[in-house]
Amino acid sequence: xxxxxxxxxxxxxxxxxxxxxxxxxxxxxxxxxxxxxxxxxxxxxxxxxxxxxxxxxxxxxxxxxxxxxxxxxxxxxxxxxxxxxxxxxxxxxxxxxxxxxxxxxxxxxxxxxxxxxxxxx
Amino acid sequence: xxxxxxxxxxxxxxxxxxxxxxxxxxxxxxxxxxxxxxxxxxxxxxxxxxxxxxxxxxxxxxxxxxxxxxxxxxxxxxxxxxxxxxxxxxxxxxxxxxxxxxxxxxxxxxxxxxxxxxxxx
Numbered sequence: 001x002x003x004x005x006x007x008x009x010x011x012x013x014x015x016x017x018x019x020x021x022x023x024x025x026x027x028x029x030x031x032x033x034x035x036x037x038x039x040x041x042x043x044x045x046x047x048x049x050x051x052x053x054x055x056x057x058x059x060x061x062x063x064x065x066x067x068x069x070x071x072x073x074x075x076x077x078x079x080x081x082x083x084x085x086x087x088x089x090x091x092x093x094x095x096x097x098x099x100x101x102x103x104x105x106x107x108x109x110x111x112x113x114x115x116x117x118x119x120x121x
Numbered sequence: 122x123x124x125x126x127x128x129x130x131x132x133x134x135x136x137x138x139x140x141x142x143x144x145x146x147x148x149x150x151x152x153x154x155x156x157x158x159x160x161x162x163x164x165x166x167x168x169x170x171x172x173x174x175x176x177x178x179x180x181x182x183x184x185x186x187x188x189x190x191x192x193x194x195x196x197x198x199x200x201x202x203x204x205x206x207x208x209x210x211x212x213x214x215x216x217x218x219x220x221x222x223x224x225x226x227x228x229x230x231x232x233x234x235x236x237x238x239x240x241x242x
Binding site for chain 1: 122124125126127128144145146147149151168169170171173188189190193194195196197199217218219
């Protein structure tokens with residue numbers, strides 16, 4: 001594989017809440033996404049989800065608290081925990097999660113992007 | 122868990138080539154390390170190793186080529202591939218790898234830090 005410049009990868013798309021796969025490691029996919037506004041409440045029963053923010057501010061709303069992540073901050077949403085990400089305009093973040101992870105868990109909305117639809121860039 | 126500020130975690134230690142565990146996700150450990158100079162040639166037969174550089178320059182020497190990573194760049198060393206990391210002074214990087222991953226594979230040197238010795242910060 002070639003090395004990956006993360007900022008350069010973010011220049012390749014404009015869609016929001018549309019994860020793009022940039023690498024794979026030990027059966028987990030490294031995905032990047034842009035966000036603005038709110039996704040939907042959902043959970044992943046079997047997968048932890050690692051978030052790292054590169055630009056802007058991503059808030060991981062949990063039922064118990066809000067985790068506010070700025071650039072350079074990370075958090076792991078443990079499997080089974082309901083969450084609803086929301087983001088300031090033009091927020092850039094990375095997710096690392098097993099390839100089995102459904103975008104919005106069992107919650108399917110207009111905004112949901114199936115794993116098959118998650119483009120590799 | 123609390124959110125993790127990655128830059129702040131780097132202020133908590135000074136040792137080089139001494140991975141510190143900052144999070145766990147899906148049985149994989151998120152580790153950060155500082156480097157300067159060269160580690161040793163080694164491989165991990167069963168684990169891919171994901172590197173992300175946050176500061177400085179980390180070169181992943183492979184037998185076939187050198188992968189030169191600057192801040193904001195990443196690479197996955199596939200299982201079984203021999204590699205020898207070397208770094209510019211004060212380089213900061215992250216590794217994400219299964220908890221089973223031995224620091225320098227089957228190559229044990231003075232610089233090797235066993236999994237049990239890899240502190241959680």
